[in-house]
Amino acid sequence: MPELQRLRPEHAPALFAFEHENRQYFAKSVPDRGDAYFAEFDARHAALLAEQAAGTCHFHVLVDGEGAVLGRVNLVDVADGEAELGYRIAEGATGRGLATDAVRQLCGIAAAKYGLTALRAATYADNAGSRGVLERTGFSLVGEPVLPAGGRTEVRYFRKL
Structure with missing residues (x-):
């Protein structure tokens, strides 16, 4: 089972490969x-690591057992107990519930570890997959x-933690 990990310096090579290999898919x-x-x-x-150390963002990677990055789940613009959620999953890893599981995990981490009380998110109205992830993980359309x-x-979502 893939593991959600806080971004670290040693993730750089696998993260570069993830972004490069999936560039056209993400676009x-x-x-x-x-x-x-x-x-x-x-x-x-x-x-990014400096922003994370300053507490203005919290970056996470979803890593498989061999160290490959399968996804990213990030909290940016942290202020006043809230943050903006963003995520992306590798094309070859879609359809397995990884985004839903990772977002659920990060919601728990956001409250317990980072002291956040709410999250915001946005996606394109025609991105049914992303909308589904947000709705399955307790976000409401606003x-x-x-x-x-x-x-x-674009459509916007909100979730209290």
Whole structure:
């Protein structure tokens, strides 16, 4: 069973491979990270670890028994007891309930370890998989769908912990 781990320096090679191997897949449902992300990956990884150490973000990877990263589940913009949840699962690992399990785990960690009281999340209205994960893990749809500059309608979710 994959394990949810707090991001550490030694995750860098497996995380790079995960992002690189799934880049085209992720670009179908979220904005592409761009070439600079990969060219400057080591510096970016160090910056994420610094943000995590400062307590403004909490980054996690879902790792299989061989050390490969199967997914990411992150809490960003931590402030006033709340944070924004984001996640992505490798194309080859979808359909097994991994995102749902990882989000459930992180909700518990967010409350118990990070002292958070609520989480926010957003996804595209047409991303049924992501919407399902949020709804199965106790998030409720809030507000009206919005059409940002990118042209795809977004929906927002909220969950008290």
